[in-house]
Amino acid sequence: MTDQPIHIKKIGVLTSGGxxxxxxAAIRAVVRAGFYYKLEVYxxxxxxxxxxxxxxxxxxxxxxxxxxxxxxxxxxxARSEEFxxxxxxxxxxxxxxxHGIDALVVIGGDGSLTGAHLFxxxxxxxxxxxxxxxxxxxxxxxxxxxxxxxxxxxxxxxxKIRDTATSHDRLFFVEVMGRDAGFIAINAGIGxxxxxxxxxxxxxxxxxxxxxxxxxxxxxxxxxxVIVAEGGKSGGAQEISEKVKKILPxxxxxxxxxxxxxxxxxxxxxxxxxASKLGVSAVEGLLxxxxxxxxxxxxxxxxxxxxxxxxxxxxxxxxxxxxxAGILST
Ligand code: F6P
Numbered sequence: 001m002t003d004q005p006i007h008i009k010k011i012g013v014l015t016s017g018g019x020x021x022x023x024x025a026a027i028r029a030v031v032r033a034g035f036y037y038k039l040e041v042y043x044x045x046x047x048x049x050x051x052x053x054x055x056x057x058x059x060x061x062x063x064x065x066x067x068x069x070x071x072x073x074x075x076x077x078a079r080s081e082e083f084x085x086x087x088x089x090x091x092x093x094x095x096x097x098x099h100g101i102d103a104l105v106v107i108g109g110d111g112s113l114t115g116a117h118l119f120x121x122x123x124x125x126x127x128x129x130x131x132x133x134x135x136x137x138x139x140x141x142x143x144x145x146x147x148x149x150x151x152x153x154x155x156x157x158x159x160k161i162r163d164t165a166t167s168h169d170r171l172f173f174v175e176v177m178g179r180d181a182g183f184i185a186i187n188a189g190i191g192x193x194x195x196x197x198x199x200x201x202x203x204x205x206x207x208x209x210x211x212x213x214x215x216x217x218x219x220x221x222x223x224x225x226v227i228v229a230e231g232g233k234s235g236g237a238q239e240i241s242e243k244v245k246k247i248l249p250x251x252x253x254x255x256x257x258x259x260x261x262x263x264x265x266x267x268x269x270x271x272x273x274x275a276s277k278l279g280v281s282a283v284e285g286l287l288x289x290x291x292x293x294x295x296x297x298x299x300x301x302x303x304x305x306x307x308x309x310x311x312x313x314x315x316x317x318x319x320x321x322x323x324x325a326g327i328l329s330t
Contacts, residue, residue, distance in 0.1 A: 005289030006126065010040040012056065012101040015073040016047030016080070016112035019263055020132045020146025022271035023107055024067040024074055029279025030105045031064045037287060042101055046076045047108070048083035048115055051092035056099055068272060071149075071265045077108070083115055086122070093123045102126070103291075105282045107145070109133035110311045113294055117307040126291035128282040129307050130275075134263055137181035139313035140305030141296025145278065147183065148270040150262045154188035157258055158225060162192065165223035168252060171195075171213065171244075172225045175237035175257040182317050184262070185229035190325050195224040197325050198240065200232045201317050206243050213248065215330060277302065 013030045015023045027043070034041035043063065045055040067074055082088035096104075104127040106116040116127040131138045134150035154176050165172045178184045182199025189197035196212050198204045209226070216224060228237040237255045245253050267275070274297060281295045281302045294310040296303050 003126070003289045003291050005287065006102065008039065008102045008126070008286055010042060010099065010101045011103045011105060011283070011286065012042045012044045012051075012096060012099075013059075013075070013105045014044035014047050014050065014107065015075050015077045015132060016106060016108035016115065017077060018109060018133060019073050019077045020134045020144070021071045021149035021263070021265055021267035022145040022275040023077075023132050024070050024072070025267055025272045025275035026107050026130050026132060026145055026279045027073065027075060028064040028068050029276040030283055031059050033280040033283035035061070037283060039283070042099055043075050046078040047112065048080035048088075048092060049078040050076075051095055052080065052082050052088050054095040054098070056095060056101075069266055071267060079111065080115075089119060089122060092119070093125070096125065103286045104128075105130065105279075105286070107132040109135065109144075110138060113138075113307050114311050117292060117311070120292045126286060127307075128285045128290065129294040129310065130278050130282055131294060131296055131310070134184065135178050135181050136183035137179065137315055138294065138296070138310050139315045140294050140298075140303065140310040142298050143274060145271055145275045146263070146267070148274075149265060149268045150177070150184055151187040151191065152268055153262050153265055154184060154258055155191040157261065158188060158192035158194075158227070161256055162223060162225055165225055170223065170252045170254055172223075173228055173237035173241040173253070173255045174225055175228045175230055175255070177258070177262050178229045178231060180231040181315070182229040185227045186317060186321050186325065189227040190321065190328065192225065192227070193328065194227045194325070195221070195329050196226045197322070197329075198226065198232055198234075199229045199317065202322065206234075206240070206247070209240075209244065210247050212329065213244070213251075
């Protein structure tokens with residue numbers, strides 16, 4: 001994990017994959033730390049696409065003014081198909097070399113980190129990854145940049161849905177993002193008093209959901225909001241609501257898909273601070289010869305994990321969280 005440090009003078013920073021609130025704070029921290037250690041820092045625009053198209057510009061102090069508090073990523077982001085080809089990566093390497101860039105900080109989810117890992121193996125460009133995704137699905141960090149904000153956004157939206165659900169005695173199915181991971185659903189569900197939380201990692205048969213709803217009816221609960229994580233094998237909120245409607249035809253059922261609003265908005269204080277700590281640590285890691293690693297936070301300590309493990313090893317949902325959610329929803 002720690003290689004013989006090369007003398008790094010110029011680093012490139014990019015954001016790739018789905019944007020996440022706090023990415024700007026992470027870029028800012030990388031640039032600030034770079035300047036502190038007398039490095040030149042280059043912004044690579046639109047992720048690996050920009051590396052291939054030579055959309056690479058030197059960043060100055062003014063480039064990062066007032067970005068800490070903004071959602072999205074001012075470097076923009078993309079999912080690059082061309083970078084998946086060796087020809088694409090060769091072009092990207094040639095462009096980096098034309099700017100004299102010696103090392104990279106890659107901010108993104110597992111696809112983005114996979115790119116950094118491949119690039120290091122093939123071309124020897126040292127890279128440190130920062131976990132930037134609302135999904136929180138990366139091994140090697142308790143939390144990813146953007147997850148906290150996305151959960152706050154989801155909970156705020158569900159609170160509003162709750163008001164109308166209560167006014168009309170309705171059952172709502174709310175679908176949240178997470179690709180194939182249930183972390184947002186679990187937190188949003190606990191934080192919004194959900195009647196049930198359905199996630200891809202655990203089976204939750206429709207019969208069990210029906211029992212739960214009937215039990216809550218007897219207990220005279222005024223409203224029911226069921227959180228469904230996208231990516232589940234039994235379908236999304238729409239499909240599950242249709243199955244329930246067949247069994248409980250008298251229920252007034254509505255579906256809301258929260259979608260990309262979970263990716264936007266100003267980052268929470270937690271995400272700003274996490275991104276800032278990880279950004280500085282990424283630069284310091286590079287200077288100490290920590291290559292091909294992801295920097296994360298575990299038990300409130302900065303930890304470097306080989307990228308290969310971060311992308312291959314499974315991050316499990318916490319059974320204890322599910323047990324607590326179960327107690328709270330009955
Ligand atoms: O990985 C972040 C994420 O928002 C997932 O939760 C979601 O499944 C996916 O990206 C959506 O991707 P896109 O923005 O390309 O539709």
